[in-house]
Amino acid sequence: MMEQLPALQVVLPLFSALLCLLIRNKTASRLFAVAVSWGCLAIALILLRTVQETGIISYHFGGWFPPLGIEYRIDLLNAYVLIIVAMISAVVLPFGVGHWGLSIPEGREYLFFCAFLLCISGLLGITITGDAFNVFVFLEITSLSSYALIAMGRNRRALRAAFTYLVMGTVGGTFILIGIGMMYLETGTLNMVDIANRLPLAYGSRTVLVAFAFLTVGVGIKLAVFPLHHWLPNAYSYAPATVSAFLAATATKVSYYVLVRVIFTLFGAAYIFETLRFHVLLIPLSLLAMFIGSTVAIYQTNIKRLLAYSSISQIGYMTLGLSFASINGLTGGLVHLFNHALMKGGLFLVLASVMHSIASNEIDDMRGLGRKMPFTMAAFVLGGLSLIGVPGTVGFISKWYLVVAALEKGWYPIAVLILLSSFLAVIYIWRVVEIFFFREPAAEKSIKEAPLSMLIPTWILIGGTLFFGLQTEWTAGVAGSVANFLLGGLP
Amino acid sequence: MQWLGLWHYWAVIILMMIGLYIVIARDNLVKKVMGLSIFQVSVIMFYVSTGKVEGGTAPIIPEGGHDLVYSNPLPHVLMLTAIVVGISTTALALALIVRIQEAYGTVEDDELNAIDGAAL
Incomplete structure (x- = not known):
């Protein structure tokens, strides 16, 4: 068996x-x-x-x-x-x-x-x-x-x-x-x-x-x-x-x-990065993805679309980590796989609960929703903080590795760009959080908190973003040994 | 004919580009699916042609004979799977087109864009 x-x-x-x-x-x-x-x-x-x-x-x-x-x-x-x-x-x-x-x-x-x-x-x-x-x-x-x-x-x-x-x-x-x-x-x-x-x-x-x-x-x-x-x-x-x-x-x-x-x-990493110099192509594309994805996300009126564009920018972080071809860079990329799965999974589940309650994913219809569905929207805020990369959440761990990898290589502009792109994430997350919590609800409809069958899976994933943000042994530890294993041939 | 190199590659490339061009340039969704099929078929032909061994025969050992040259059967077998994949893709695409026709009343991409744009 x-x-x-x-x-x-x-x-x-x-x-x-x-x-x-x-x-x-x-x-x-x-x-x-x-x-x-x-x-x-x-x-x-x-x-x-x-x-x-x-x-x-x-x-x-x-x-x-x-x-x-x-x-x-x-x-x-x-x-x-x-x-x-x-x-x-x-x-x-x-x-x-x-x-x-x-x-x-x-x-x-x-x-x-x-x-x-x-x-x-x-x-x-x-x-x-x-x-x-x-x-x-x-x-x-x-x-x-x-x-x-x-x-x-x-x-x-x-x-x-x-x-x-x-x-x-x-x-x-x-x-x-x-x-x-x-x-x-x-x-x-x-x-x-x-x-x-x-x-x-x-x-x-x-x-x-x-x-x-x-x-x-x-x-x-x-x-x-x-x-x-x-x-x-x-x-x-x-x-x-x-x-x-x-x-x-x-x-x-x-x-x-x-x-x-x-x-x-x-x-083999040696052939791809030393002979073909693949990173010369991949790094600019990753940086473009990070910036264009986040910038377009800022202007979205549909929250699901906003998260979709944010996914494009997060994929940019992952490919950036890969193109460093160093242990820290690859660790960052791989650990971001896990971390991004947690936070995007959690955030999209929040939207599923919202869809269930108000039958809409337009940001305008979600005004003041934080007061009606406090537990659901709190999960959104935590997931959003993780997308930004606030310390204590998993997003921070991934970005930390990426920045360290960039500094190791001496590519200071890239390290700065990673941090700058996080500010774009602050803008698109804060913009919607402000609408959810600090605007008057559109109409006095009876909106109830999402049922437990929705809250529990959401909070498992969002709770994971906090847990693995503090306990990095399992995620970053494994990703680190994977990176070591893959780069065995390279110094 | 020396400058052509292996001519069957040219046939595959031309077929592939025809398919890709139809996918990109045609507005009718059914024609897009046709282009996609041509594109996939070109790859199937590419694989099958690579199995050719000069003077090779079908890979079946005849009674008593062992010193024959055989074609490489592996690419042929792989393409059986790829053909199935291609058919499933076409079937699914056509099913989607039927539902698009039901929902929108047209299968022309530019008209669909106009309808979706007006609804925004």
């Missing part, structure tokens, strides 16, 4: 998704999905523990040995990302009994849980697999199910957002497929470890260069790296509230993981 856990991590949600179709009952399928997501979290926790104790786990599918067979290879990096995905899904799925804000006919809710579980299994699959082609397959499972999830939004624009995401996502996925094909041409293998061993022999070849270009652009579309982020604001704004919370906290994180894998495991 224990040695089959890596397979179960993916197989469990995958088959449960199909079982959901058979259950059909709304409550039963929901409880079932929640139970499965908790099971996934338990497996992910056991896997992390095992990796920490005994080192890399290599699971051979069907007993076929790699490189011929498909290998699931779990090191600290994937174990860490598995936890993020499993944790967020385990918190988001139980959220708000029955209040999902979906445009699904009565009695068809089980389809939502089916798509949700498929999405989870795809994300876990991308993370856990050690086979390059497998990454593409799981990526498409994730993408297809997330297009369906986004299209379930109440606003008809959700359909157009899903279609745009579908077109861009497919182009991105196909680019990744081309990249994998070219790596296969050069190395004759699809196993990631095998590719990593054989690629150095082909470094001079243009095929490898083109493969890297296709992979980065493809992953960049999925990750919404600055100029490729076109699909993200609409998709997050019009998706059902809980879906936004889930996707914002996991989908881009897994894409970031793929980028880290491609750069540090497949091609």
